[in-house]
Amino acid sequence: MWLLTHLLVVSAVLVMVGLGVWQLRRLDDRQAENHLIEERMAQPVGPLLEVVDLADPEASVHMTVSASGTFDPGREVYVANRTRDGRPGVNVVTLLELDSGAVVVDRGFLPRRAYLGGEERYWAAPDTEVVVSGRVRTTRDSRGGIGDEVDVIDLAGLSERWGVPLLPVYMEATSGAAVADYPLGPQPPDLTDGPHLGYAVQWFVFALIALAGYPLVMVRIARDEPPGFEAS
Missing domain, CATH: 1.10.287 (Helix Hairpins)
Structure with missing residues (x-):
């Protein structure tokens, strides 16, 4: 024993x-x-189509890029189940039409109370040509959604939904994507x-x-x- x-x-x-x-x-x-993230974030801002290697989009994740274009408010979805400082909400995701192609932009966080209020003017995208700066992110596979609410930013799914070819990355906007108090820009990544x-x-x-x-x-x-x- x-x-x-x-x-x-x-x-x-x-x-x-x-x-x-x-x-x-x-x-x-x-x-x-x-x-690696700190190294990439420390690099100077560059044009989206020059920084991103379309054959290897992962190599540019977390780099900061800029893109000039016009937002299409008719092609917008909301990533559900987001939180910010303990507040529930959604992330507003809008198509940005470029001179050549289109890119998805995560414009930031919107408290759920404002979202359910339905006053889109509180988070409306700029209606003129803008220069958007933001960090490069890559797609994730969606497990589903309801209506205009999605669980993640699935670029293949959004391309099919909107009927538009999309770049293989999206931008997490840090400037140029809002004209009102919302959406709120992204918080810095957790580097602890x-x-x-x-x-x-x-x-x-x-x-x-x-x-x-x-x-x-x-x-x-x-x-x-x-x-x-x-x-x-």
């Missing part, structure tokens, strides 16, 4: 150490990703280390407690055993 108990404790310690190491690896991955170091320390502490505590428990049990007792 004791042999099985020993094996279980050793296995548990190995699992906890492994989980701690896994969290440290996740920390390394996050720090590397944050460094996240909880991974704390989780790793917790797993290592648990492993240390098991390593130090189990022998003490065994000593206590041995002291309490009656003379002549042998564990099976």
